[in-house]
Amino acid sequence: MIKKILLLVMIGNCIVMLSGCWSSKEITELMIVTGMGIDRDSDTGEYKVTVQIINPGEIASQTKTERLEVTTYQTTGESIYEVMRRFSTKVPRRMYLAHIQLVIFGEELAKEGIGKTLDFISRNHEFRTDFFILVSKNGKAEEVLNVLTPTEASPSVSLYSSINVSEKIWAPTKGVHLDELLNTLVSEGKHPVLTGVEVRGDKERGDTVSSLEQIKPAAVTKITGFAAFRNDKLVGWLTENESKGYNYIINNIKSTVGSIPCEDSGIIALDVKKIKTDLKTNVKSGKPSITIKTNIEADLGEIQCDMDLSKTSVIKQIEEDAAKQVQSLMEHSITKAKEDLKSDIFGFGETIHRQHPKAWKKLKGNWDETFQDLEISFDMNYEIRRIGTISNSFQKVIK
Amino acid sequence: MKKIEKISSFQFFILVLMFVVGSSVLYIPSVLAASAKEDAWIVGVIGGLLGVGIVFLYIKTAEASQGKDLIQMYDSVFGFIFGKVLTIFFCFYCLIIAALILRGIGDFMLTQIMPETPIEIIMGLFIFLVIHAQKYGVEVFARTAEIFFPWIIFLFIFGVCMILPDIEFVRIFPILDNGIKPILKGTFSYLGFPYLECLLLLMLLPYCNHLTSAKKSWILGTIAGAIILLITIFLSIMVLGPEMTARQSYVTYILAKKMGIPHVFERMEVIIAIFWILTIFYKLLLCSFCLTKSIGRLLKVEEEKILAFPLGIIIFCTAIISGEDVVYLNDFSSNIWPFVGLQIGLLLPLLILLIQKGKKWIKQKDQFN
Numbered sequence: 206m207i208k209k210i211l212l213l214v215m216i217g218n219c220i221v222m223l224s225g226c227w228s229s230k231e232i233t234e235l236m237i238v239t240g241m242g243i244d245r246d247s248d249t250g251e252y253k254v255t256v257q258i259i260n261p262g263e264i265a266s267q268t269k270t271e272r273l274e275v276t277t278y279q280t281t282g283e284s285i286y287e288v289m290r291r292f293s294t295k296v297p298r299r300m301y302l303a304h305i306q307l308v309i310f311g312e313e314l315a316k317e318g319i320g321k322t323l324d325f326i327s328r329n330h331e332f333r334t335d336f337f338i339l340v341s342k343n344g345k346a347e348e349v350l351n352v353l354t355p356t357e358a359s360p361s362v363s364l365y366s367s368i369n370v371s372e373k374i375w376a377p378t379k380g381v382h383l384d385e386l387l388n389t390l391v392s393e394g395k396h397p398v399l400t401g402v403e404v405r406g407d408k409e410r411g412d413t414v415s416s417l418e419q420i421k422p423a424a425v426t427k428i429t430g431f432a433a434f435r436n437d438k439l440v441g442w443l444t445e446n447e448s449k450g451y452n453y454i455i456n457n458i459k460s461t462v463g464s465i466p467c468e469d470s471g472i473i474a475l476d477v478k479k480i481k482t483d484l485k486t487n488v489k490s491g492k493p494s495i496t497i498k499t500n501i502e503a504d505l506g507e508i509q510c511d512m513d514l515s516k517t518s519v520i521k522q523i524e525e526d527a528a529k530q531v532q533s534l535m536e537h538s539i540t541k542a543k544e545d546l547k548s549d550i551f552g553f554g555e556t557i558h559r560q561h562p563k564a565w566k567k568l569k570g571n572w573d574e575t576f577q578d579l580e581i582s583f584d585m586n587y588e589i590r591r592i593g594t595i596s597n598s599f600q601k602v603i604k
Numbered sequence: 605m606k607k608i609e610k611i612s613s614f615q616f617f618i619l620v621l622m623f624v625v626g627s628s629v630l631y632i633p634s635v636l637a638a639s640a641k642e643d644a645w646i647v648g649v650i651g652g653l654l655g656v657g658i659v660f661l662y663i664k665t666a667e668a669s670q671g672k673d674l675i676q677m678y679d680s681v682f683g684f685i686f687g688k689v690l691t692i693f694f695c696f697y698c699l700i701i702a703a704l705i706l707r708g709i710g711d712f713m714l715t716q717i718m719p720e721t722p723i724e725i726i727m728g729l730f731i732f733l734v735i736h737a738q739k740y741g742v743e744v745f746a747r748t749a750e751i752f753f754p755w756i757i758f759l760f761i762f763g764v765c766m767i768l769p770d771i772e773f774v775r776i777f778p779i780l781d782n783g784i785k786p787i788l789k790g791t792f793s794y795l796g797f798p799y800l801e802c803l804l805l806l807m808l809l810p811y812c813n814h815l816t817s818a819k820k821s822w823i824l825g826t827i828a829g830a831i832i833l834l835i836t837i838f839l840s841i842m843v844l845g846p847e848m849t850a851r852q853s854y855v856t857y858i859l860a861k862k863m864g865i866p867h868v869f870e871r872m873e874v875i876i877a878i879f880w881i882l883t884i885f886y887k888l889l890l891c892s893f894c895l896t897k898s899i900g901r902l903l904k905v906e907e908e909k910i911l912a913f914p915l916g917i918i919i920f921c922t923a924i925i926s927g928e929d930v931v932y933l934n935d936f937s938s939n940i941w942p943f944v945g946l947q948i949g950l951l952l953p954l955l956i957l958l959i960q961k962g963k964k965w966i967k968q969k970d971q972f973n
Contacts, residue, residue, distance in 0.1 A: 327851075330715060384844060391848075392847070560777075560778075594950040
């Protein structure tokens with residue numbers, strides 16, 4: 206009998222002791238942070254951190270109140286860690302960082318250098334590596350986080366999935382994760398780029414619900430061309446076409462649309478299906494050169510001009526034009542990087558390091574200068590496979 | 605009458621594998637990448653081969669002394685007094701390994717998973733389990749290892765498959781960029797941790813029911829462990845890059861964080877972590893077992909199991925006072941520990957082997973005369 210009672214006591218003890226967790230954090234005690242913006246406070250020179258927090262009552266409950274689904278808070282401090290703790294004076298619960306979707310840097314801070322802030326992000330155990338890092342173009346990070354979005358409850362989630370979708374079907378976009386950024390920062394032959402984001406429209410009204418009460422929101426966030434860095438400092442912005450060229454060179458395009466003008470008027474749009482870019486480096490008597498070898502496969506998507514598509518020579522002509530088009534995109538972004546940014550954002554140096562490790566030892570000392578007069582040649586191969594559901598266009602007949 | 609405990613060769617294989625993989629799988633990629641950069645995998649290959657060579661030496665030593673365990677070898681080869689001194693050294697060797705492992709798992713949980721839980725609680729629960737397992741004896745914990753083995757293999761293969769899409773093959777180039785020196789340095793640390801620690805398994809070998817096949821499974825277990833480590837090194841370098849690998853404290857956990865199919869199947873690092881927490885448990889268990897066994901031999905305690913509890917407490921305390929900070933511990937285990945390992949794990953067994961061979965040779969010569 207006593208044995209049985211003892212056993213019961215033991216089991217009861219186990220149930221009580223084992224199910225309790227020491228540092229348990231229930232979801233009702235947490236504030237889920239979805240986005241974080243880092244700026245430099247121009248008055249005090251401290252870091253100004255903006256966090257976007259999900260308002261759980263509004264996201265989950267059936268009955269909605271007037272309150273918004275998301276809120277932003279802002280605090281300043283000398284180190285990011287300090288700021289994160291200081292938030293507790295404003296935020297009612299503990300902030301939970303593992304669901305961060307975006308970290309946005311203000312343009313001003315990016316120009317000064319983002320390296321110092323990255324240490325906290327990579328050292329803290331709650332941060333994962335699957336969020337995107339962006340730079341706010343022509344503005345502060347807080348402005349981006351303060352724009353409400355019509356379809357997604359959380360603006361951060363909206364931007365996050367927008368980058369994800371756009372990266373797959375639209376050539377000028379690329380999302381950059383933390384580990385990629387850190388790897389490029391420590392690499393000797395490559396400088397980082399980050400996705401750019403900007404607020405279009407009325408910034409003042411973007412954070413009020415009235416912005417969403419019209420069919421066209423007063424302010425929207427938009428992914429723009431890349432922010433190009435030299436080491437950890439922002440040195441310039443790529444335009445949409447330059448970003449496209451950049452993505453062609455680093456082989457980061459899954460599918461996109463290429464458009465070339467017709468001879469007379471109109472446009473031929475090509476549905477680009479497969480792209481493969483290889484970099485071949487060569488070092489001759491200490492002088493490096495690079496061949497960019499690109500293979501592209503595309504389908505004809507739209508044709509607005511009068512061309513006889515039954516002839517192979519016409520198709521060859523289109524292929525040639527399209528190849529030239531892509532090559533000029535690449536050339537443009539390379540020229541920009543060489544002359545304007547003076548920063549090897551393509552990682553040509555890294556490729557030379559991998560392919561010619563011995564030559565690299567001599568080159569790496571002043572690679573940034575060498576890069577500016579690096580010889581680059583192209584080897585384009587453009588193939589059009591299919592022309593869609595109709596053969597010749599009816600454009601001619603319409604006229 | 606005392607029951608004689610026996611384990612099968614397969615169980616021995618599993619224990620060897622767990623011993624090699626345990627705790628090293630968490631640190632080795634970053635330790636090697638810190639010195640050898642993108643060539644860390646070369647260290648993985650060379651170190652693995654040398655490690656198998658070391659195990660081969662242990663097996664030869666065991667063969668030459670016919671079923672004795674290490675403490676008995678010390679006694680028979682070096683005589684009573686020197687034997688005892690060496691036994692004490694060996695006890696400290698076991699104690700420090702066990703303490704380092706325990707501290708390692710505590711630091712890991714504190715840094716990555718539960719930063720607010722006191723380290724004493726995590727380590728206490730862990731060592732309690734180890735003491736408990738020892739009470740049941742070798743046979744029982746070898747069998748539990750057999751139960752966990754499929755899970756460990758499953759979790760490992762699952763993890764590898766999940767991380768494969770993130771691989772970038774070019775990251776391992778250029779090969780041999782920094783010359784051979786960093787590779788040798790890396791190999792040195794890699795040998796000390798975990799291969800030279802395999803010496804402890806000499807205490808377990810006499811428990812095997814078939815000695816010949818047990819020797820085979822020792823070699824096979826070491827090879828399998830080395831392959832698991834090599835795969836982990838490859839993955840860390842190809843997924844995170846050598847620089848990031850070298851900078852991470854717990855690189856395998858970071859890999860696990862990246863595993864999965866986005867939006868379908870993600871954030872399962874804690875499940876993957878079961879893989880190394882289990883292996884670490886067995887490594888700690890084996891170290892603690894060897895310590896109990898050799899202290900028992902030293903003090904001529906008939907029933908060694910009663911020592912498990914006090915020694916567990918000692919391991920626990922050593923783990924707490926072993927180092928004031930993580931940096932000191934890392935420095936100790938990669939720069940100082942291999943030297944200790946070389947003496948106890950390589951020089952002594954070699955000496956034992958040579959002396960025994962020499963004795964045999966003299967005996968044969970006497971017979972002929």
